[in-house]
Amino acid sequence: MCLILILNFVPVHLSKFTLQMWLISSLSLLLLGAVSRQAGLGVVRVALCTRWGAPSNKTLSQHGDVIIGGLINMNYIPSAVKQDFVKLPHYEPCTGLELQSLKYMYAMAFAVEEINRHSTLLPGVKLGYRIVDSCGRYPWALQAALSLVGGDTGGCSSTASTPASHEQPGEAGGQPVPLLIGASASTTAKLLSRILGPLSVPIISYLASCPCLSDRLKFPNFFRTIPSDVYQARAIARLAIRFHWAWVGAVLVNNDYGHLAIQVFQDEIQGKGVCLDFIETVHRETIVRDARRAALAIQASTAKVILIFCWYTDVKELFLELNKMNVTDRQFVASEAWSTSDDILQDPATSKVASGVLGVAIRSSTIPGFEKYLRNLHPVRRPDDGFLGEFWEKEFGCSTGNRASFSYPSSPLKAQTDHPSNFPTPSLAKESVQKASLPPCSGTESLEAVQHPFTDTSQLRGAYNVYLAVYAAAHALHSLLSCNISSCSSPKHIEPIELLQHMNGVNFTTPQGEEFYFQGADIPAKYDLVNWQSTPEGPLKLVVIGHVDGFDLHLNESAIQWSTESNQVPVSVCSESCSPGSRLAHRKGQPVCCFDCIPCADGEISNITGSPDCEPCPSDHWSNAKRTACIPRQLDFLSFDETLGITLTTAAVSGATVTTAVLMVFAYYHQTPVVRANNSELSFLLLLSLKLCFLCSLVFIGRPSVWSCRFQQAAFGISFVLCVSCLLVKTIVVLAVFRSARPGAESLMKWFGPGQQRGSVGLFTSVQVIICAIWLSLSPPMPHHDIGFQGSVVTLKCAMASVVGFSLVLGYLGLLACTCLLLAFHARKLPDNFNEAKLITFSMLIFCVVWVAFVPAYISSPGKPEKNTKKHLMAR
Structure with a gap:
């Protein structure tokens, strides 16, 4: 009661x-x-x-x-x-x-x-x-x-x-x-x-x-x-992962069976590149209405693979609705509740929709x-x-x-x-x-x-x-x-x-x-993997194409007949896989399976389909045009066989040739009063240093090496200091001769005799030699691959390891040049019949010419000025 x-x-x-x-x-x-x-x-x-x-x-x-x-x-x-x-x-x-x-x-x-x-x-x-x-x-x-x-x-x-x-x-x-x-x-x-x-x-x-x-x-x-549905849902998830079905839909019965199965499925695919486009639930007591709603969702979805966790009577109603809509291009994955249903297998009204079903089934046996x-x-x-x-x-x-x-x-x-x-x-x-x-x-x-x-x-x-x-x-x-x-x-x-x-x-x-025992409430998990295949007679037939033992999946892929009635695995993705040379970029607010493909940046590659990231190339390599492989960078340096190298070589050799010709003339007429009056020793030394200045620019052309990097800096510093020292001494001598003509200055010339002149040049030059020796012994320039902003080109140059050493070399050279220029400025108004004074300007002009010939060669050694083109400027 x-x-x-x-x-x-x-x-x-x-x-x-x-x-x-x-x-x-x-x-x-x-x-x-x-x-x-x-x-x-x-x-x-x-x-x-x-x-x-x-x-x-x-x-x-x-x-x-x-x-x-x-x-x-x-x-x-x-x-x-x-x-x-x-x-x-x-x-x-x-x-x-x-x-x-x-x-x-x-x-x-x-x-x-x-x-x-x-x-x-x-x-x-x-x-x-x-x-x-x-x-x-x-x-x-x-x-x-x-x-x-x-x-x-x-x-x-x-x-x-x-x-x-x-x-x-x-x-x-x-x-x-x-x-x-x-x-x-x-x-x-x-x-x-x-x-x-x-x-x-x-x-x-x-x-x-x-x-x-x-x-x-x-x-x-x-x-x-x-077995517990944990194993079934995991097996279905592993099928989706194995066949790379990144975009799937799901229809499930609105009870514990459906909800817990889809929950386990979602847990298993987490982080595995599989996403659910939609989840539709059906209720057995309102199956006609629910089946139509689910069929419309399947029709509207871009997912080609549909999971169904329902009883077979519900699935049959769903398939009938899909048949009315002529939706026959979907690959259905069946749970054990309907994967072996003869009621659907033998129904001609659903054969087009149900063809190719892949399912997990309760393990089969005979009695x-x-x-x-x-x-x-x-x-x-x-x-x-x-x-x-x-x-x-x-x-x-x-x-x-x-x-x-x-x-x-x-x-x-x-x-x-x-x-x-x-x-x-x-x-x-x-x-x-x-x-x-x-x-x-x-x-x-x-x-x-x-x-x-x-x-x-x-x-x-x-x-x-x-x-x-x-x-x-x-x-x-x-x-x-x-x-x-x-x-x-x-x-x-x-x-x-x-x-x-x-x-x-x-x-x-x-x-x-068969050995049988309980593990708590459960038995060891075993399933069959089945496939619904078309037959010449008409009805679909059930074919076992694998089995599941616990968490292990054993599948004969070649035996599967897919919904397309071929051996090609259906493709079901939200976005097509990114081709090699690009990476995927997730769309904001959408599942991770929906993305855009972005080409890899310069110097980065992706050589696999669907790469999430582009990998940078090694420092000595660069990406090819398709961004699919790293290729060795093109090595760039000032060589003798290119236009700029040929031009600089021609200028240097021409200058050296002219200087040699003058030197030969001076040598031929070295006993004449004119040559002797122009301080023949300093003149010969000056012409020799000028020749060296022209020729030293050649060591900046060609592939840099350890010894070439050291030699070019020493040759540059010493040859130019020798040249400027000769000019400086000659200028001092001219001024001393001019000053000695004044009353009471007769003894001035004894400090500027030939020995003193040679000693002065040697002294000035030895200072530069010492600076270069210390610099090159402590921190010499070394060959260096400069990737810079040249893209696929690597510039091979001599890198200055010590800026202080190079600055001292240039600073000492500049000090001598400034001193020489200052003294030459004082000698500019000497009488016209004082020939040595007239030639001071010529000597300085030769120095400037050599400097102009050297500076472009030195600055251009890291790379060629190829950006000064219309194509490069228009590409900015």
Whole structure:
């Protein structure tokens, strides 16, 4: 009564997550006191049935010493009734039988029968089952679970809650189950685990893959035979990274399965160059509207690769919408929830859209004998199997309602069948009306020769997980019942908490030779990688092209048929990859996968596609025109074979030749009074120094080396000082001669005799020699590669390591030149018949000519003045 009162105060319209939290808070407390009493659970069941409407009342059961419960979503989920907030919420009954779920149900039945046939696992104990349709509704799943755990028959009608006539109280119809196999949805699994957690009832799910369910503190009674979605989402992320899909879209179901999968995917692709263009969510109850919205998003997106984390019924609706829009050029990546769906594979309406699907699938396996078991199913031998009857009517188009008129097929079915009285008869009025509109079955219909997805057991996935769950439960029971006589549990009185303790230690080898064990709630992660490929016959076929083992991806890329029906991997990018010679520049406010391509700057290169940065070239290299490679810089120096070098060489040689000619004339006439009167020794020395000044400019032309750099500075400094010293001494001598003609100055000339003149020149020159010797010994000029602003050109020059030394050389030369000029200025007004005075100006003029010839050669030695061109100026 307490629960009924609570139900009456619940808000009229509840979301799934609100409903879950409300159920957990209210029912978990009530169950602690009520679950052990049939009456208490009956109140809960009746209240739930009244509140939310009645689910399907079909069940499948077999009696036994120990009964295990099964919760399977056998039907499609109907659209929700629009709530008007003036009456209690109500769900319509489920319709549309799901073939995969039907196969799951019979996989559970087959596993139980197989265990019972072999006495090694549970000797002396017969295992039974009771399978209920939960219809994917949280309230109905809760109602079914409470009915199974409490030993109630589980239906909302009197027919469904009445056990078969041959069963005794406490058997399949009324015996509490200590363990549940089911809860295919993660949200349902969370709900049931929290509700049944205080009762320590183990739950083994075959499809609930939410990573959150691995938390043993929150869900200590939960186990599963499917890997956590962490591994699936990571495998899909690694596929995107492997195939360089930088721009992808995502469609996901609006529940834990979809949201957690995309969260793991986003965590895995972080910093790996993969971005999501959009994320569209769909809700199963509004799938028509949501599928169209998602299809429009896919059509508008530039992403060519679309991830889908949805149930196959949702995906089919989406593909139908895309087919209407003629969107057939997308590469879809499938989650395990729909990657093996025969309903989509065999549908011609979606084949163009679905061609080339690449997906992660639950690992496949075979169950020996299961195909024969399925093919031998027949309503004649299972008259109370409402699920089989519904399937029969759908596939053969005949009614199984009047089963009394059935006759056995002409060839007897060779299969073990359940006792007909083990299954309650469905009695819905709607079903009776539908059956009346179909012709009665003749009884000759059979699955033995029919090619149908239901009987295809070549790649069992979800069904094999159900099979494993039954064996895990059986081994836990075996461990529990294998005990000393004093501590043995009776099969009729097994406590769920005892079974839960033994579930944690399950470790066995399956009949197929596979090692099975639980790691907490989980099993080791294994998946198949599948590809939907076109066939000449028309329908798509499922091809296994690899597998996932834990975090390892094993893929045969050459076996993949893409959506383009070729072997070329689809390209899905927001921006085309930057070609070599450029770098990417991210667009402000957009994902990192959207960028522009910027050419590399001078001296930088990128030699790979999609380079995020340009790399600078080494100092002695430069980028080529395409900015894809570094090439050695062009070495530049003043050479003898270029125009400027030839011009300077010609000028220097010409000056030296003229000076030599004058020297030869002076030598020839050295005994004449004119030569002798002009101080022949200083004249010869002056002409020799002038010649050296002309020739020293030649050492600045050519490739600089260690010795050439040292010699050119010394030759420059010493030759010019020698020349200027000669001029200076000659000027002093002229002035002294002029001054000695005055009275009382006769003794002045004795200080300026030939010896003194030579000594003075030597003294002046020796000072420069000493300066050059110290400079070149301490910090001499060295060859240097000057990259400067010449781009691909490297200027080879002699670098001044010591500015002080070079300044002293030039400063001393300037001091002598200034002194000589000052004295020459005083001698400018000497009488015209004083020939030496007249030639002072000529000597200084020769010095200036040599200086003009030297300075351009010296300044131009680091590089040629090529910027004084129209092309260079216009390029600025």
